[in-house]
Amino acid sequence: MDEVTWISACQIEDLETYQQIDRIGRATGANGTPQKLSKNSDIRESIFELMETFNDMLAKEGYVTFKQMNLMALQEAQQINHGKYTHIIIDESQDLTKVQLEFIKCIYREKAYSSILFVADNTQSIYSQSWLGKGRPYTSIGYDMSGKSRMLSKNYRTTTEISKAAFQLIENDSTINTNIDFVKPSLIDRHGHPPIYRFFTTNQDQISFLLKEIQILTNDYLPSEICIVAKEKRLIESMSQGLASAGIACEILQSSEANFESDKVKLVTMHSIKGLEFKVIFLIDLNDGVIPNSKLYELDDEETMESEERKLLYVGMTRASELLYMSSVKKPSKFIKQMNFEYLRMHRDCQLRPFQSIGIQDYQLKDQIHDLNSKEEVVRQWLIRELHKTYGYPLELLELEFPVQQFSRKGYVDIVVHIYVNGELLPYMFIEVKQFGSGIKDAAEQLKSYIDTDSRVRYGVVTDGLNVICMDRSGEILNDLPKCQPQFLPETKNRRMYVNLKNHKKYSVATDLDNEEVVEITDLDSGMFVNYETKCSVPLIGNVAAGVPITVNIEYDSSIILPKEWVVSELDSFALIVTGDSMKGAGIDKGDVVIVNRQQSASNGDIVIAIVDEEATMKKFMPMGDSILLISENEKYEPIQMKKDDVLINGKVIGVMKC
Numbered sequence: 001m002d003e004v005t006w007i008s009a010c011q012i013e014d015l016e017t018y019q020q021i022d023r024i025g026r027a028t029g030a031n032g033t034p035q036k037l038s039k040n041s042d043i044r045e046s047i048f049e050l051m052e053t054f055n056d057m058l059a060k061e062g063y064v065t066f067k068q069m070n071l072m073a074l075q076e077a078q079q080i081n082h083g084k085y086t087h088i089i090i091d092e093s094q095d096l097t098k099v100q101l102e103f104i105k106c107i108y109r110e111k112a113y114s115s116i117l118f119v120a121d122n123t124q125s126i127y128s129q130s131w132l133g134k135g136r137p138y139t140s141i142g143y144d145m146s147g148k149s150r151m152l153s154k155n156y157r158t159t160t161e162i163s164k165a166a167f168q169l170i171e172n173d174s175t176i177n178t179n180i181d182f183v184k185p186s187l188i189d190r191h192g193h194p195p196i197y198r199f200f201t202t203n204q205d206q207i208s209f210l211l212k213e214i215q216i217l218t219n220d221y222l223p224s225e226i227c228i229v230a231k232e233k234r235l236i237e238s239m240s241q242g243l244a245s246a247g248i249a250c251e252i253l254q255s256s257e258a259n260f261e262s263d264k265v266k267l268v269t270m271h272s273i274k275g276l277e278f279k280v281i282f283l284i285d286l287n288d289g290v291i292p293n294s295k296l297y298e299l300d301d302e303e304t305m306e307s308e309e310r311k312l313l314y315v316g317m318t319r320a321s322e323l324l325y326m327s328s329v330k331k332p333s334k335f336i337k338q339m340n341f342e343y344l345r346m347h348r349d350c351q352l353r354p355f356q357s358i359g360i361q362d363y364q365l366k367d368q369i370h371d372l373n374s375k376e377e378v379v380r381q382w383l384i385r386e387l388h389k390t391y392g393y394p395l396e397l398l399e400l401e402f403p404v405q406q407f408s409r410k411g412y413v414d415i416v417v418h419i420y421v422n423g424e425l426l427p428y429m430f431i432e433v434k435q436f437g438s439g440i441k442d443a444a445e446q447l448k449s450y451i452d453t454d455s456r457v458r459y460g461v462v463t464d465g466l467n468v469i470c471m472d473r474s475g476e477i478l479n480d481l482p483k484c485q486p487q488f489l490p491e492t493k494n495r496r497m498y499v500n501l502k503n504h505k506k507y508s509v510a511t512d513l514d515n516e517e518v519v520e521i522t523d524l525d526s527g528m529f530v531n532y533e534t535k536c537s538v539p540l541i542g543n544v545a546a547g548v549p550i551t552v553n554i555e556y557d558s559s560i561i562l563p564k565e566w567v568v569s570e571l572d573s574f575a576l577i578v579t580g581d582s583m584k585g586a587g588i589d590k591g592d593v594v595i596v597n598r599q600q601s602a603s604n605g606d607i608v609i610a611i612v613d614e615e616a617t618m619k620k621f622m623p624m625g626d627s628i629l630l631i632s633e634n635e636k637y638e639p640i641q642m643k644k645d646d647v648l649i650n651g652k653v654i655g656v657m658k659c
């Protein structure tokens with residue numbers, strides 16, 4: 001058929017001319033078989049004979065091929081002296097053949113005021129015999145467009161999520177991106193749901209999925225806003241029957257009598273969806289052998305054919321203005337395999353990306369796996385990656401083969417996600433994984449019984465890579481898996497409360513466990529971070545009973561980092577551990593650390609370190625005439641009254657770091 005078309009296109013009229021003509025571009029054919037047609041060969045003779053038979057039969061029936069019809073129209077138009085139309089707009093002009101373009105030129109009447117406008121998008125060129133779509137210049141049809149063309153690159157139709165997924169399908173195809181008219185879509189800031197991709201093992205599963213989704217979607221969309229698209233007519237016919245028998249009103253859009261408004265779900269082929277748009281698109285049967293379909297190539301080589309098919313899928317994807325579903329049955333198209341699954345989701349309103357197998361060399365948690373080659377392991381590894389990459393759980397929180405005791409029987413949960421609760425590691429989510437595509441019904445029951453054995457577990461997930469069920473511990477089905485929260489992680493900071501006695505404010509002082517120099521301070525009243533210019537290091541020199549040293553050069557084991565403005569003088573600041581409970585009422589407890597400024601005087605109400613009977617003690621300072629009262633903030637202890645001269649003040653407490 002290809003060759004017959006070619007012979008007609010070259011207007012070769014007799015066998016002799018055909019036997020002699022150079023025939024290029026036939027070197028590779030479908031399935032890699034050589035298609036070279038030698039000159040003066042039997043095969044050329046046979047093809048020619050077939051062509052004549054075919055043409056005779058057409059003539060007998062009164063038929064012409066589509067291409068012949070185009071040629072006849074052109075010949076007819078060429079008979080006329082000049083065209084009739086002074087203004088012509090050609091949309092989708094990247095799809096027209098040379099003959100069709102010549103025809104349009106014939107019906108055009110050139111005047112001083114006349115115009116001809118070509119609208120084209122080469123990334124949507126989906127016919128192998130198109131002329132301009134192949135990057136040929138407009139001069140090849142007699143028009144000089146320099147200075148007269150304008151680029152429209154803004155994508156208003158689809159969401160950023162759909163556009164990104166679609167564009168990455170074509171951006172690395174050199175046949176497409178080297179085309180001079182290739183335009184990268186620039187995105188407007190309109191966001192929506194990422195495309196959903198599902199794989200099915202049977203046609204019936206695909207139909208059931210569409211039925212279920214369409215039923216849910218009709219809460220938000222009109223049936224006429226939903227369109228099902230497939231590569232081939234037979235595929236939409238079979239889907240239309242499936243939907244109709246389940247009671248969903250649907251219709252196949254016929255270009256001649258299309259009714260876009262009717263209250264029915266629409267079905268259409270990929271070629272016919274061009275130029276249309278729907279809020280929701282289902283691209284079904286994206287299967288191996290269907291797209292790209294290597295049997296369908298015409299005069300082109302495989303590479304060009306593949307690009308055409310790739311663009312066809314791109315066109316289908318970009319017709320959805322809000323929501324895009326894609327699905328395959330049995331074996332996915334190679335285009336699906338090449339897609340970046342980051343852009344896809346498995347379900348609506350669920351973060352999970354579709355199943356993708358991972359090579360053994362990239363398996364995680366290998367030391368916990370009994371059999372690296374087991375069929376379940378592929379699915380488990382995919383889910384581990386999802387838990388880690390998509391849901392944010394660190395691998396350290398995941399455990400494989402977690403034992404559970406069910407009456408007398410011991411079971412093993414495939415994956416357990418642990419979380420930290422008050423510093424304790426607890427099981428949070430139980431996950432059962434089944435062999436790819438083997439079904440999850442039984443496993444869901446098993447999972448529930450495992451969850452029942454451990455009251456700490458809050459969620460359960462079961463998957464076979466194709467389907468996934470997420471439930472809470474009461475068995476209620478949830479749309480998505482819970483994401484990892486910051487509080488689930490082990491504490492990496494040492495947080496202590498600091499009471500600044502200078503302004504009586506409370507702060508949280510968080511020090512990195514790995515690096516004590518990194519201190520983060522939050523005002524506990526406002527919850528705001530506190531910016532400070534410089535910090536200082538206050539030496540922790542012992543406990544309160546030891547008092548504040550007189551000498552400056554003392555040895556100390558550790559220090560406390562604080563903003564410099566919190567202390568009076570860096571050189572005179574010391575930290576002491578509280579040993580007793582005498583200042584309990586002032587919020588200073590045993591084990592707390594007090595920050596003390598070395599000084600010999602104090603004012604009424606200050607908390608001081610004073611030396612009484614040669615021993616340091618922490619008390620509230622209250623002068624009373626000639627004597628001083630040293631008061632405990634604890635009714636267990638009586639105030640101590642001393643003569644002014646006998647009281648030796650060692651320092652003043654300026655802040656308390658709670659333990």
Ligand SMILES: Nc1ncnc2c1ncn2[C@@H]1O[C@H](COP(=O)(O)OP(=O)(O)OP(=O)(O)O)[C@@H](O)[C@H]1O
Pocket residue numbers: 121155156157274275276277
């Ligand atoms: N300036 C704009 N602001 C907002 N929406 C726009 C704008 N221009 C176009 N749109 C919307 O974007 C969508 C696509 O527009 P249109 O069909 O004109 O594009 P197109 O380039 O002809 O598409 P294609 O050739 O791919 O079919 C439509 O839904 C249209 O309403």
